Amino acid sequence: MLKGSCLCTAIEFTLMSKPKAITACHCRMCQKHHGAPFAVYVSVLKTHLSINKGAQLLVSYNSSGEIQRQFCQKCGSSLFWLGSDSHTDWVSVALSTLDEPCNVDKVKHIHQESKVCWLDL
Numbered sequence: 251m252l253k254g255s256c257l258c259t260a261i262e263f264t265l266m267s268k269p270k271a272i273t274a275c276h277c278r279m280c281q282k283h284h285g286a287p288f289a290v291y292v293s294v295l296k297t298h299l300s301i302n303k304g305a306q307l308l309v310s311y312n313s314s315g316e317i318q319r320q321f322c323q324k325c326g327s328s329l330f331w332l333g334s335d336s337h338t339d340w341v342s343v344a345l346s347t348l349d350e351p352c353n354v355d356k357v358k359h360i361h362q363e364s365k366v367c368w369l370d371l
C-alpha cells in the first residue's frame with residue numbers, strides 16, 4: 251500500500267496495489283496541466299485507488315475525448331488521469347504526489363514528439 255496526498259494535504263489517498271511501471275508523458279496537455287516538461291504517472295486499477303480524505307475537493311477537467319484530469323480545488327495539485335478508451339478500469343496517479351518511494355524498474359517515455367529540446371533522455 252502506498253499513501254499519497256496533494257500539496258495542501260486536503261486530499262489523501264491510498265494505492266492498494268504496487269504499480270508495475272512508470273510512464274513519463276511528454277504530450278502538450280500534460281506539459282500544460284503539470285506546468286512541467288513532462289508528467290510522470292503510475293497506474294493502478296480504479297478499484298485499487300482509495301480516496302481517504304477530501305474527495306469532495308477533487309475537480310475534473312475533461313481535456314480531450316473521455317479523458318478526465320483530476321486536481322485539488324484548493325491547491326491545484328494534479329493528481330489523477332482517467333477515462334482512456336483502452337484502459338477503462340485503470341487510473342493514472344501523478345507519481346510525485348505519493349508520500350513514500352515507489353520503486354518501479356520499468357520507465358517508459360511516451361509522446362516524445364513534443365519532448366522539450368533541451369531534455370536529453
Ligand SMILES: [Zn+2]
Pocket residue numbers: 256257258259260261322323324325326327
Ligand atoms: Zn490540495
Ligand SMILES: [Zn+2]
Pocket residue numbers: 275276277278279280281289361
Ligand atoms: Zn500526456
